[in-house]
Amino acid sequence: MADAAHDATASSPAADAAASRSGARKAEPALRVEGLVKRYGDRVALREVGFSAAAGELVALIGPNGAGKTTMLSILAGIQPPDAGGVSRDPREIGWVPQQPAVYGKLSVAENLRLFARLEKVPDPDATVAAMLVQTGLEERAGDEVGRLSGGNQQRVNIAVGLLAAPPVLLLDEPSSSLDPRQRERLWEFISALAAGGTTVVYSTHNVQEAERYADRVLVLADGELLFDGSPAALAATVGGADAAGPRDFESAFVRFLHEHGH
Amino acid sequence: MRWLLLKDLQILRRSPLLVALLVIYPVVLALLIGSALSRSPGEPTLALYNGVPKQERTFDVAGSSVNADEFLPELSRSVDVVEADSREQALRMVRDGEALAAVLLPPDIARRLATGRDQPTIEIAYNSEDPVKQQAVESLIRARIADANRALARKYEQTTVRYIEMLRDGGSISILGNDVSILGLKTSQRLIEGVMATLPRGSPSYTALAQVDRFARLAIENLGLSTQVLRSVGEPIAVRQTLLGGRRTPLDRYAIAVALTVSLMFLTVLLASGLLALEREEHAFSRLVRGLVSRLGLLLAKTGLAAVCGVVVTLLLLAALGLFWVDLDAARLPWWLPALALGAVAFAALGVAIGTLAREVRSASLLAFTLALPVAFLALVPSSAVSGWAYDAIRAVCAVFPFKATLTALDIAVNDAPGSFAGPLLHLAALAVAYTAIARVALRRFA
Numbered sequence: 001m002a003d004a005a006h007d008a009t010a011s012s013p014a015a016d017a018a019a020s021r022s023g024a025r026k027a028e029p030a031l032r033v034e035g036l037v038k039r040y041g042d043r044v045a046l047r048e049v050g051f052s053a054a055a056g057e058l059v060a061l062i063g064p065n066g067a068g069k070t071t072m073l074s075i076l077a078g079i080q081p082p083d084a085g086g087v088s089r090d091p092r093e094i095g096w097v098p099q100q101p102a103v104y105g106k107l108s109v110a111e112n113l114r115l116f117a118r119l120e121k122v123p124d125p126d127a128t129v130a131a132m133l134v135q136t137g138l139e140e141r142a143g144d145e146v147g148r149l150s151g152g153n154q155q156r157v158n159i160a161v162g163l164l165a166a167p168p169v170l171l172l173d174e175p176s177s178s179l180d181p182r183q184r185e186r187l188w189e190f191i192s193a194l195a196a197g198g199t200t201v202v203y204s205t206h207n208v209q210e211a212e213r214y215a216d217r218v219l220v221l222a223d224g225e226l227l228f229d230g231s232p233a234a235l236a237a238t239v240g241g242a243d244a245a246g247p248r249d250f251e252s253a254f255v256r257f258l259h260e261h262g263h
Numbered sequence: 264m265r266w267l268l269l270k271d272l273q274i275l276r277r278s279p280l281l282v283a284l285l286v287i288y289p290v291v292l293a294l295l296i297g298s299a300l301s302r303s304p305g306e307p308t309l310a311l312y313n314g315v316p317k318q319e320r321t322f323d324v325a326g327s328s329v330n331a332d333e334f335l336p337e338l339s340r341s342v343d344v345v346e347a348d349s350r351e352q353a354l355r356m357v358r359d360g361e362a363l364a365a366v367l368l369p370p371d372i373a374r375r376l377a378t379g380r381d382q383p384t385i386e387i388a389y390n391s392e393d394p395v396k397q398q399a400v401e402s403l404i405r406a407r408i409a410d411a412n413r414a415l416a417r418k419y420e421q422t423t424v425r426y427i428e429m430l431r432d433g434g435s436i437s438i439l440g441n442d443v444s445i446l447g448l449k450t451s452q453r454l455i456e457g458v459m460a461t462l463p464r465g466s467p468s469y470t471a472l473a474q475v476d477r478f479a480r481l482a483i484e485n486l487g488l489s490t491q492v493l494r495s496v497g498e499p500i501a502v503r504q505t506l507l508g509g510r511r512t513p514l515d516r517y518a519i520a521v522a523l524t525v526s527l528m529f530l531t532v533l534l535a536s537g538l539l540a541l542e543r544e545e546h547a548f549s550r551l552v553r554g555l556v557s558r559l560g561l562l563l564a565k566t567g568l569a570a571v572c573g574v575v576v577t578l579l580l581l582a583a584l585g586l587f588w589v590d591l592d593a594a595r596l597p598w599w600l601p602a603l604a605l606g607a608v609a610f611a612a613l614g615v616a617i618g619t620l621a622r623e624v625r626s627a628s629l630l631a632f633t634l635a636l637p638v639a640f641l642a643l644v645p646s647s648a649v650s651g652w653a654y655d656a657i658r659a660v661c662a663v664f665p666f667k668a669t670l671t672a673l674d675i676a677v678n679d680a681p682g683s684f685a686g687p688l689l690h691l692a693a694l695a696v697a698y699t700a701i702a703r704v705a706l707r708r709f710a
Binding site: 102 | 273278546549550551553554555556
């Protein structure tokens with residue numbers, strides 16, 4: 001199945017679309033991951049997972065609980081090393097947005113951004129912070145303590161910190177999990193705009209409808225194995241999405257896909 | 264690294280309640296423990312009636328002047344002495360339970376001591392309502408009266424020895440304001456030998472004087488010996504003290520070292536564990552260690568900040584103690600600083616090791632407190648309080664925590680207590696390295 005997944009990667013129409021959209025089609029992908037293996041004692045969390053992503057592409061990582069999504073993202077982010085395999089980019093070139101806002105509640109929005117800008121050794125921290133406040137629409141909340149902000153705004157600060165070093169690749173671990181529908185909508189508008197600007201975005205999510213709606217490609221992980229790599233439409237098609245007897249929606253198609261693969 | 268330190272200071276500045284708790288709580292706890300340690304438990308009250316008229320309190324014992332009031336402060340050591348105006352009042356205080364015992368000095372005690380003919384008697388009345396305290400007071404009064412007896416015996420002994428030496432060597436003595444010259448045995452012997460030299464050997468006078476001469480020689484030799492015997496009678500058993508273990512610092516001074524160590528421990532351990540746990544609670548740890556800060560760097564930053572805060576607060580506490588409570592030798596500052604600094608670093612390293620076990624600041628603080636408190640109490644258990652194997656076990660436990668070593672170092676630094684200063688400092692340095700290594704290993708699973 002892994003071979004089939006890699007075949008799908010090679011001819012992903014979504015990847016082509018994303019590359020065209022960003023106008024940044026290049027011979028080299030923005031991110032290439034090869035043969036990642038991670039073990040925790042006897043348990044194998046990742047089994048030779050590989051994929052690549054083009055500049056400006058939005059890639060969703062979906063799968064049941066314990067599939068290895070967060071493990072894979074944390075390896076790409078450089079938080080933990082893989083037991084085997086490699087990533088084409090240095091972790092410092094990849095922006096990281098953890099699931100829960102990883103910022104200091106007692107510091108203001110601007111202070112948080114300035115702190116991480118300095119730690120990232122950004123050339124002009126103050127200018128970068130000012131630009132990021134504008135980009136994330138947080139200028140008016142710059143002096144507010146992060147702990148007093150709404151969940152949506154905290155997540156904006158969280159993403160803003162991940163973007164401070166202007167990384168070509170941004171990783172987000174379940175970015176919308178704690179947001180209400182309106183905040184979620186605004187978040188995806190923001191992320192889509194980033195991708196449109198050429199940033200490759202890889203995110204994990206439990207909300208498969210979000211994956212269908214916003215992702216150019218989906219990667220389906222289950223028990224550490226990459227089962228599918230292709231567009232959401234291609235995933236639905238593999239379980240008879242076009243037939244009358246096929247699943248009603250993408251979520252049903254995804255569940256059937258997992259059943260068909262023994263999960 | 265400095266941005267991380269500044270961030271921590273900024274967060275502390277915006278958490279005044281937490282900082283106040285972190286500073287006030289250990290300081291108050293330390294002062295309470297120190298105060299409790301510096302006082303013996305429940306000093307008993309003693310009523311004292313001194314019936315000797317003021318003008319008779321200075322009297323002559325075998326030619327030497329003695330002031331009876333000099334012996335009374337000795338009695339008030341370890342007991343709370345309340346002076347009564349009359350014998351009846353003293354007895355009533357004992358009967359009513361206001362005092363556990365009454366010491367009654369009769370009016371003729373000074374006169375009897377001065378004459379040396381009748382043995383004076385001190386009357387003691389007890390209230391045995393609290394048998395344990397009564398036994399303690401009884402022993403205490405006996406000990407103090409034994410002290411007074413010994414002091415008086417020494418006076419008698421000194422005077423007697425002086426008389427014997429005068430008898431042997433000659434001299435002068437004042438009798439009714441007139442100096443009377445005493446010839447002495449040695450001079451007498453020389454005079455006899457002079458007369459004998461003028462007499463023919465074998466004459467009756469020579470033979471008689473020869474007998475007196477032999478007696479004088481024997482008397483001179485034996486009187487020399489008798490002064491040594493008299494000194495032995497005054498104090499038959501001499502005591503030589505050797506310190507094999509433990510401390511010799513007075514309890515109130517030792518309490519200062521305990522108060523400082525407790526304060527340093529709680530502040531530093533709680534702060535270090537909390538600062539590290541905060542990174543996990545705020546989910547910032549994973550963001551920091553992906554190239555922005557090394558894991559070891561993060562540990563050292565937290566250890567350093569907690570240690571500096573601990574040293575500053577403890578130094579202020581020490582200064583306050585010096586200003587309002589005890590006399591401190593400021594010249595010993597070069598000893599205070601390394602003891603405080605190494606103690607703080609070891610405590611902070613223990614704190615970050617604890618911090619790696621917790622996911623949030625509250626858990627880290629609770630864990631730090633739960634661990635630190637029994638360690639402090641274990642380190643204060645005296646060897647006589649438990650059996651030998653239990654004390655060995657306590658010593659082994661204390662050796663792996665920085666409390667005992669810090670206490671020893673601070674006792675030496677502040678109180679000039681005997682012992683090697685380098686030993687506890689090296690111990691603390693080794694503990695700091697060990698706890699940092701443990702924390703670094705534990706950080707592998709910290710995310």
